[in-house]
Amino acid sequence: MSKRKVKDDHMPVGECITQVQEVFRERFCCQKLPEQPEGVESQHKHLLELLKRTAVHGESNSVLIVGPRGAGKTMLLKCVLRDLLEEKEVQKNLLQVHLNGLLQTDDRIALKEITRQLNLENVVGDKVFGSFAETLGFLLEALKKGDRSSSRPVLFVLDEFDLFAHHKNQTLLYNLFDVSQSAQAPIAVVGVTCRLDVLELLEKRVKSRFSHRQIHLLSSLTFPQYAERVRTQLSLPDDFPDDKFAQDWNASVKNLCEDKSVEEVLQRHFNSSKDYRMMHMLLMLCLSRVSVAKPNIKPADVLEASKMCFTDAKANMLHGLSILELCLVIAMKHLNDVYEGEPFNLQMVHNEFKKFLHRKSSSMYNFEQPVIMKAFEHLQQLELIRPVDSSSAKTQREYQLMRLMLDHSQIMEALQKYPQCPTDVKQWAMSAFG
Amino acid sequence: MTSLLRHQAYEEERLQRVAEKLPCRETQAGTLLSLMGQPQQYSYPSIFIYGHRASGKSHVMQVLLKELELPHATVSCVECVSVALLFEQLLLSFFGCDAASLLPRSPSLSDFVRIYRQQCSQSPAKQTRYIVMEKAELLRDTDANLLPALLRLQELVEDNVTIILLSEIVWDKFRPNTGCFEPLLLHFPDYSKGELQQILSQDKHPSYSAEFYSSYINILLGVFYSVCRDLRELRHLAALNFSKFCEPLADGKVKETDTHKLWRNIEPHLKKAMQTVYLREVSSLQWEQMQQTEEKETGTVRGLSAHTHVELPYYSKFLLIAAYLASYNPARTDKRFFLKHHGKIRKTNFLKKNEKTSNHLLGPKPFPLDRLLAIFYSVVDNRVAPTASIFSQISSLVTLQLLTQVSHDDQLDAPKYKCAVSMDFMCAISRTVSFDIVKYLYDFL
Numbered sequence: 067m068s069k070r071k072v073k074d075d076h077m078p079v080g081e082c083i084t085q086v087q088e089v090f091r092e093r094f095c096c097q098k099l100p101e102q103p104e105g106v107e108s109q110h111k112h113l114l115e116l117l118k119r120t121a122v123h124g125e126s127n128s129v130l131i132v133g134p135r136g137a138g139k140t141m142l143l144k145c146v147l148r149d150l151l152e153e154k155e156v157q158k159n160l161l162q163v164h165l166n167g168l169l170q171t172d173d174r175i176a177l178k179e180i181t182r183q184l185n186l187e188n189v190v191g192d193k194v195f196g197s198f199a200e201t202l203g204f205l206l207e208a209l210k211k212g213d214r215s216s217s218r219p220v221l222f223v224l225d226e227f228d229l230f231a232h233h234k235n236q237t238l239l240y241n242l243f244d245v246s247q248s249a250q251a252p253i254a255v256v257g258v259t260c261r262l263d264v265l266e267l268l269e270k271r272v273k274s275r276f277s278h279r280q281i282h283l284l285s286s287l288t289f290p291q292y293a294e295r296v297r298t299q300l301s302l303p304d305d306f307p308d309d310k311f312a313q314d315w316n317a318s319v320k321n322l323c324e325d326k327s328v329e330e331v332l333q334r335h336f337n338s339s340k341d342y343r344m345m346h347m348l349l350m351l352c353l354s355r356v357s358v359a360k361p362n363i364k365p366a367d368v369l370e371a372s373k374m375c376f377t378d379a380k381a382n383m384l385h386g387l388s389i390l391e392l393c394l395v396i397a398m399k400h401l402n403d404v405y406e407g408e409p410f411n412l413q414m415v416h417n418e419f420k421k422f423l424h425r426k427s428s429s430m431y432n433f434e435q436p437v438i439m440k441a442f443e444h445l446q447q448l449e450l451i452r453p454v455d456s457s458s459a460k461t462q463r464e465y466q467l468m469r470l471m472l473d474h475s476q477i478m479e480a481l482q483k484y485p486q487c488p489t490d491v492k493q494w495a496m497s498a499f500g
Numbered sequence: 501m502t503s504l505l506r507h508q509a510y511e512e513e514r515l516q517r518v519a520e521k522l523p524c525r526e527t528q529a530g531t532l533l534s535l536m537g538q539p540q541q542y543s544y545p546s547i548f549i550y551g552h553r554a555s556g557k558s559h560v561m562q563v564l565l566k567e568l569e570l571p572h573a574t575v576s577c578v579e580c581v582s583v584a585l586l587f588e589q590l591l592l593s594f595f596g597c598d599a600a601s602l603l604p605r606s607p608s609l610s611d612f613v614r615i616y617r618q619q620c621s622q623s624p625a626k627q628t629r630y631i632v633m634e635k636a637e638l639l640r641d642t643d644a645n646l647l648p649a650l651l652r653l654q655e656l657v658e659d660n661v662t663i664i665l666l667s668e669i670v671w672d673k674f675r676p677n678t679g680c681f682e683p684l685l686l687h688f689p690d691y692s693k694g695e696l697q698q699i700l701s702q703d704k705h706p707s708y709s710a711e712f713y714s715s716y717i718n719i720l721l722g723v724f725y726s727v728c729r730d731l732r733e734l735r736h737l738a739a740l741n742f743s744k745f746c747e748p749l750a751d752g753k754v755k756e757t758d759t760h761k762l763w764r765n766i767e768p769h770l771k772k773a774m775q776t777v778y779l780r781e782v783s784s785l786q787w788e789q790m791q792q793t794e795e796k797e798t799g800t801v802r803g804l805s806a807h808t809h810v811e812l813p814y815y816s817k818f819l820l821i822a823a824y825l826a827s828y829n830p831a832r833t834d835k836r837f838f839l840k841h842h843g844k845i846r847k848t849n850f851l852k853k854n855e856k857t858s859n860h861l862l863g864p865k866p867f868p869l870d871r872l873l874a875i876f877y878s879v880v881d882n883r884v885a886p887t888a889s890i891f892s893q894i895s896s897l898v899t900l901q902l903l904t905q906v907s908h909d910d911q912l913d914a915p916k917y918k919c920a921v922s923m924d925f926m927c928a929i930s931r932t933v934s935f936d937i938v939k940y941l942y943d944f945l
């Protein structure tokens with residue numbers, strides 16, 4: 067019985083599709099790290115050098131990774147850490163503490179988390195410390211290596227760094243940067259943030275202790291590079307079990323990316339945002355159309371997925387309104403046109419609606435005031451209209467001033483798609499001043 | 501009939517059962533199913549489903565998760581007044597009550613993530629865990645870090661978990677200031693008229709035929725569709741009014757196929773329902789009782805709001821009329837209406853009445869007590885002395901919320917009021933005292 071690897075066996079289509087889904091879901095949904103991050107080689111080298119100096123040579127450092135959301139900051143950091151931990155010495159000595167601004171909303175919580183992640187809960191025990199600095203100093207003391215010569219290097223990763231700058235007195239940041247400047251213990255502080263103006267948020271004393279080292283991840287992709295990246299993201303890796311299937315798949319992906327309509331779609335996505343996340347969302351939606359009955363991605367799938375990404379949510383909600391509510395929206399639009407965006411209340415809208423019924427309508431019935439009020443409140447609940455000020459105690463509900471949160475073009479577009487819209491309502495909407 | 505739902509991970513009969521429970525929602529269920537994928541594979545970290553009320557969002561999620569037996573936790577954000585309740589419920593659903601009891605007194609998000617990580621290192625997820633959060637728009641009002649953290653939960657706890665947010669409000673209104681992890685957006689479109697008919701006809705009464713019931717639904721939709729498309733409301737109205745619809749049939753006056761006569765019988769009843777039960781002016785119980793006693797007495801239905809059946813003493817009615825006139829007439833026109841010999845009216849300073857500035861559109865204006873009393877004395881027929889009983893009637897009008905006090909409670913010498921009643925109510929009141937209020941209103945000159 068040959069013990070050859072199953073690489074050359076042909077799996078049934080169902081198996082192949084499951085494997086395909088597995089590969090791509092790991093790539094798009096749980097952000098599996100690529101072998102080599104593309105396009106950020108210099109940043110990768112810089113960060114790796116810096117962290118190596120801390121881990122191996124015991125030099126303290128601080129750095130900020132700055133870039134818009136979805137640019138790949140966390141991915142870069144994780145790749146660098148993975149490469150760093152390949153060295154045995156580093157693996158043995160380096161301690162990591164990962165903090166997140168969303169979770170550790172307070173310096174006290176952050177300190178507890180640091181204690182926990184350094185496994186020093188027993189050492190701290192029930193001791194009560196006077197200040198944050200004392201606690202931190204104590205923790206770092208406790209990390210001294212066996213021969214009492216120097217402390218083990220610690221890497222602090224602060225995700226959502228800008229949120230830490232909102233804590234009281236920025237105590238955590240001050241102390242961390244202070245330790246990184248003094249010769250107390252070798253630590254590296256890596257902050258990851260999406261705000262480009264993060265340095266403005268730091269207090270003067272904190273900013274002066276920071277090394278002002280920033281790594282920027284601003285994407286400078288061109289469209290051909292973007293399209294190439296899409297193709298590589300959609301291609302199966304070489305170690306896919308079924309060779310023939312993988313080759314067919316990759317060939318069809320190549321054809322797909324050369325299709326004219328798909329290129330237009332990708333151009334549109336490229337124009338709106340270049341980052342990985344939007345790309346992954348689009349590809350995830352395309353992937354969800356792959357099934358046993360249809361084991362590859364067609365251009366129509368990409369078009370559908372793109373339409374789903376770019377759909378106007380408010381227009382979708384307008385589609386589901388009742389005719390009465392739609393008439394109220396049109397009345398509000400007319401009021402906005404005539405009085406140039408001044409806020410209105412229910413009485414004015416009702417008045418406008420009554421004028422329409424009186425003059426032009428044949429299909430709408432004159433509803434009572436409470437029914438109109440209920441329709442108006444439904445629109446308020448959907449947040450399509452909003453009160454101008456929140457003091458609702460002193461004014462009656464009919465007279466509370468509101469603003470319309472919809473655009474002229476959104477309303478006209480929604481009217482086109484509205485099912486069985488009576489013609490007189492449509493004409494009323496399109497007339498200039500109601 | 502072949503099932504419209506197909507997925508390689510589940511058998512056909514199971515999906516067939518699911519499809520039967522989700523009429524008119526097969527496309528959306530199919531999309532969700534394909535996004536969820538195989539149970540053991542990862543899914544997109546967060547999905548945001550939006551659509552109108554009663555468009556089937558919760559229903560589809562529940563049916564899918566229960567029938568396909570996937571590990572899930574359903575939380576309604578209305579119940580979670582504090583985040584501790586949310587965390588407890590999630591830990592309870594996934595890891596049992598021991599894990600939930602590990603939460604400290606007032607847990608922070610940090611505690612929750614820490615305990616979740618501990619628990620899932622002991623029992624990792626073999627299938628994707630789903631967290632369904634209904635009425636997700638209330639998450640915006642909690643701590644600012646909760647929504648962005650929940651959207652990234654998969655990354656923070658390093659487990660195979662997906663969050664599904666259901667809401668009526670569009671995603672653009674949720675986005676935090678500095679951005680967050682964008683979820684996949686899915687829209688559940690509203691039901692069309694045909695689909696509503698199809699779904700409502702499924703509730704048919706056992707003793708009547710299906711065509712009879714769907715002709716009833718047809719009539720009901722004809723009256724209510726232009727006002728309301730909410731499936732829940734329509735079902736409620738259909739259930740309440742069906743007995744009235746069947747009455748002539750029970751009496752033997754008409755046959756099942758006589759749709760015209762049935763329509764003539766039910767249509768005024770449905771119109772009345774629109775003014776009362778639909779607005780929740782009367783409770784459903786009152787409505788049903790009223791239907792049974794309708795032949796005996798033809799009194800009007802007593803609404804739940806105060807304004808429909810309040811009886812005021814004689815002077816209070818005049819005080820209310822005076823208040824209404826004071827609110828809706830500008831002060832400079834008082835001389836014209838209420839003095840016997842007002843002399844010539846200067847025309848030059850009168851602005852042409854613009855429709856927008858009609859006081860009935862802008863709302864009532866505040867007026868001081870003196871002005872109210874002045875108008876009151878001129879409006880009331882006989883001479884009235886300013887006794888304490890008059891003033892106490894003003895206070896009781898404020899308690900009845902027919903007047904609102906605009907000035908601060910501390911100001912005792914010159915309080916200001918506003919009239920808080922509608923024109924219809926005023927006309928009814930002034931008719932009872934034979935006072936022609938329209939003649940005295942500036943807007944109707």
